[in-house]
Amino acid sequence: MVQQATVTVTGFVGADPAGFGQEGSTPACSFRLGSTRSYFNVATGRWVDHPTTWITVKAFRSLALNIRSCVHKGDPVIVSGLLNTEEWQRDGVNRTRLVIEANSVGHDLSLGTSDYRRMRAGHVSTGQSGEDPSGPVGRSTLSDSSDMDSASAAAKGHGHDSQPGSGAHTGTESCAREPEEPDQFGDPEF
Numbered sequence: 001m002v003q004q005a006t007v008t009v010t011g012f013v014g015a016d017p018a019g020f021g022q023e024g025s026t027p028a029c030s031f032r033l034g035s036t037r038s039y040f041n042v043a044t045g046r047w048v049d050h051p052t053t054w055i056t057v058k059a060f061r062s063l064a065l066n067i068r069s070c071v072h073k074g075d076p077v078i079v080s081g082l083l084n085t086e087e088w089q090r091d092g093v094n095r096t097r098l099v100i101e102a103n104s105v106g107h108d109l110s111l112g113t114s115d116y117r118r119m120r121a122g123h124v125s126t127g128q129s130g131e132d133p134s135g136p137v138g139r140s141t142l143s144d145s146s147d148m149d150s151a152s153a154a155a156k157g158h159g160h161d162s163q164p165g166s167g168a169h170t171g172t173e174s175c176a177r178e179p180e181e182p183d184q185f186g187d188p189e190f
Contacts, residue, residue, distance in 0.1 A: 005082065005083040006082060007082075009078075009079050010077070010079075010108055011035030011036070011053075012034050012075065014031065014032035015032055016031070017031040017059075017068050019064070028059065028064050029058070029064040029068050030059070032055070032057070033055045033056075033079060033100075034052045036053070037050040055097075055099070056097055057105070063105065067102075076107065076110075076112065077105055078107075080102065081101050081104070083098065083100055085099070086099050
């Protein structure tokens with residue numbers, strides 16, 4: 001019996017996802033995910049953070065392209081996939097790191113909003129921000145859920161202003177997709 005550890009982890013993206021592999025081969029990307037557990041200390045009346053756990057997330061094929069288009073440093077995300085340990089040697093020292101081979105990645109909507117549109121059948125994303133609007137159209141926006149005006153603007157595709165390093169989007173990222181053909185009820189499938 002083969003045992004695989006499927007995990008789901010929430011956290012924040014530590015750096016913009018980077019592609020890896022050879023040009024023309026299967027699209028692949030990776031990013032570091034920081035996940036910090038916390039608990040409420042009743043004695044002090046404060047939340048206390050445990051040390052941050054850093055995990056490398058790897059993705060392949062269309063998921064890798066979509067991640068490179070939509071996920072950015074500071075974004076709160078939910079990652080689900082297979083948990084592995086990579087081992088290597090550097091300078092004679094054995095090293096290891098935790099890796100999740102992702103089968104799905106999405107923005108954590110408990111911390112903001114996001115605008116999603118499905119890719120048109122047969123459309124291949126380039127994985128680049130500012131992709132030609134004649135392919136997928138619209139924008140990915142992520143806003144602080146405590147600011148309802150910004151969330152409302154984001155839901156309409158207008159985005160909001162962001163501070164450097166805040167993880168908030170400016171609304172200029174190309175991450176949206178056109179609907180596919182109408183479903184059996186005549187409505188476009190989104």
